[in-house]
Amino acid sequence: MKLTRLQIALLLCLIFSNAWGQNYQNLVSGLSTVWGGGYPSTLFPYNSSAVPIVSGNINTASYPSVFCLASVYGSGRAVALAHEGVFSNSEITQFNNVAFALNIFDWLDQPNTNQVAIASGHGEWLNFGNATTLKSQLQVNGYAVANISGTITAAALVGKGVLMIGNGWGTYSEAEKNAIFTYVQNGGGLLMLGLGWSWVAYNSGGLSAYPMNQIGQQFGFYWTDTGISDPTNQYNGQPLFTGFYPNTASLYTVAGACATLNNITGANAANLPTVLQTNTALRTDFINANLFMKETVKSLPANNPLRQEVFSCLETLINTYPALFRKGIAYNPTNQNNFIWIRERMHRTYADALSLTPALKTQIASTLGLTGQYKHIWTNFSVLLADNSSLDANQKDYLMLLFSAVQPELHNLRLMSFADEMGSPPVASYGAIPSFLVGNEGSVNSFSNTIGTYPENQFPPDVPPGISDVFCSAAPHELNHIVDAFFIEGNTALKNRKTQLIAQAGTDNLNYLRSMIPSGFFTENPQEFIASIANQYFIDTKKTLDLALIRFNNGRSEPLNQFLYFANLYANGLNHTRFYNTNATCVFSFTQVPVGRDANNRLNSLCYNNVNYQFTLNATGNVTAYTTNTCSACTTTPVITGNSQLCNNQISTYTTPLQPNTAYQWIVTEGIILSGQGTNTITVQWYDSAGGTVQVILLN
Ligand SMILES: [Zn+2]
Structure with a gap:
């Protein structure tokens, strides 16, 4: 037993000396400001070995704005920077960039070889040929600099203290990657400079195909495409970085963020909502820790182990303090608004952290304390309601029916918030955060008025009023924003036809089904076109058709083209579409309506309530004429x-x-x-x- 204990003690000692003996502070010695040298995008720790070294300050966007990561790998070391411009000729001489470069090369060259190799054979943007100022700065300080113009091999790296790869876009072979990994494992130093947004903008395959990420992941480095900007700390419009290790390490790691959440909650468990309302410094730390957890989930691939760490951290925290964090208690939106938003943020991050399976959804529902319709809506549709636990039974029943009535393949809604129940957005020391609840998939905000208190006519005077409560006209409007952004924008034919319909209708408001909206609105705000049609289509689809036909009879064909577009969208390739009806108290139903298609598979007929509507379409797909005929029992109403x-x-x-x-x-x-x-x-x-x-x- 004694021997075992001794081994454990030695192992712990080694782990600590490994963490504490790396002298990360040498990387930032003597620095006060590093200039990005361009428009960088955030570097993200890809595993727990990556240590944030340089970052933006508190108001740098977007959080977490990490510019430099470092890690230890075997006997060697690696450093990543978020823009290769930082060491290019005109930029390296600005601010503390030269000192930063020399710190990095000195830290990486543990064996003190004073030998640097620069890779130039893979389309590296910063390479041996163009990094002339960096090379002369290194030479003045005693380094020899060699070029690796072709394949990177073990032989080429013999005797080199540092290998620099300056944003390579070409392919590094498996043999080259292995040579690099082995070289660092055995004590070599690796400096990688990359730029995530630029790769994504000009190459296919996304961030996971980025050659720098494919090498960098091994060392805990991941370049994202989230840009960094700073409204106050900038030079030539490009961000200046003033956040340095060790402050960065507690802010921008999952372990650091988790410790912050636990420490603040543990010390204030009895009155956390009040403390987070009144103590700005604690609230800012708590908000930032939650933002870092969110960004971890949003930035890293689904199978990354750090996402499991986020999940486990939040699950433990919620289960340890269920009275605080579970669904159930409605906090005061006036003087506990910060905590209300933070709790909903934590629920969303926890639910987004891992790929959902039925078993995992059950576990999440249990942790979050979801019951009744909250549980049904989560279990059936993977949607969380951020409502400060305040929606009433009628409101939740309506939402359950609405989500049931829209084909799940049409949207990726994951969160519907009701900000009216939550008070003002959370306020950190650097300002309010209106988009605090936005996660990595569809989020919308809707109205939460009590059903029956806010009746509104959704139709213009061409047809009799179609009165609905705002609660049940706003929710389908918002849901259809997601249908638009997710399904239509992802389908070339639907997307092009939508653009064409808006162009055909132009600025004249009477050319739109939602003609109560002023002229010019939909050409100025095309993102409202689909959501706005939903205001009528979901309240009374038949009345929407009547409106379109009345306008057509008066010489305006665009509303009917818009109606058929929406009917086709909700048919989603099948031989029937859905006609909806919602009354003034949000009693909601729908029927299936058979549709017919022409030789080009375009919807050109539908049959509702024993009337068959037949449309003549021209080559563009626009209606040129229509007829109506009585047919028998064409509405499908299945018997149960x-x-x-x-x-x-x-x-x-x-x-x-x-x-x-x-x-x-x-x-x-x-x-x-x-x-x-x-x-x-x-x-x-x-x-x-x-x-x-x-x-x-x-x-x-
Ligand atoms: Zn809208």
């Missing part, structure tokens, strides 16, 4: 049989008649489908609640 009088937690079976060539999408509220989704019979276990619904959609 099953027990409708149930006790809580009872299991029951529901069936709809078998149809040829049909799949079945079942939607259940207040219960869970145990089996049969996709078939014509399902088994449902009902929740412990007042009542639920069963709907089925037939997919031909």
